[in-house]
Amino acid sequence: MTDGERGATAGLTLTTPRGTRFHFDPGALCLELLTTGGPGPYARYEVLRQPADLTHWLPHSRLRLPADAVRIDPAQLAATRTLRDALWRLAAARAHGRPGTAADYAVLNRAAAHPPLAPQITPAGTAAAPLPADGGQLASTLARDAIALLTGPHADRIRECGAHDCQLIFVDTSRPGRRRWCSMERCGNRAKVKALRARRAEDRPGAE
Secondary structure, three states: OOOOOOOOOEEEEEEEEOOOOEOOOOHHHHHHHHHHOOOOOOOOOOOOOOHHHHHHHHOOHHHHHHHHOOOOOHHHHHHHHHHHHHHHHHHHHHHHHOOOOHHHHHHHHHHOOOOOOEEEEEEOEEEOOOOOEEEEEEEHHHHHHHHHHHOOHHHHHHHHOOOOOOOOOOOOOOOOOOOOOHHHHHHHHHHHHHHHHHHHHHHHHOOO
C-alpha cells in the first residue's frame, strides 16, 4: 500500500513497494483511507506523517476535494490515524466473521459525533468545501461513511483480498457478489498465472 492517485474510474491507483502500479477500488470512501497505512504490521506503509499528507489524499479519494479545501493540524492528523487504525481492525474483523471491539466502535462514534464536511459544487462543476473546514469534519465524514457501511446492506460483503500475501480490504458491491481480489490486474492476474502454470505442469509428460 502506498499513496495513490485517482484514475478515470472510482478507486485509486496504488503503487506497490516494488514499484508496480495497479487500480484498486475498495468500494467505499472509508476503505480508501486504509490504503494510507494502518496498525501493527501495516505501520510500515504509513504515508500520513504530516498534515499535508492527508490534504494531498483528498483529491485522490472519492471526496474529490482540492487539497486546500480542509485545514488539518497535527492533533487532527493523529486523530484521523487513530480512526483509520480502528476502522482497519473493524473491517478486518467483519471480513473474517469476527466481532469488533467496543473500543474501536467507540472511536468511530466519537469521530462521527462532530459535524461532517459540507461539500459544495462550483459553477465549473467541480467539488468544493466551504472554508473553514477542518480535520475534525473530515474525520466525522469518514466515520459516518464507515458506520453506514458496517450497518448497511453490504456489511456482509466486506472482504479481504483472496491472495495469501495481500490484506487489502474492499466491499463487494457487484450484483453477483463474487469478487475475490483487490484488483484483477494485480492479485487476480497473479492467481490466473499461477493456475495456468499448475495446469501446464500437470499436462507435462511424466507428471502424476
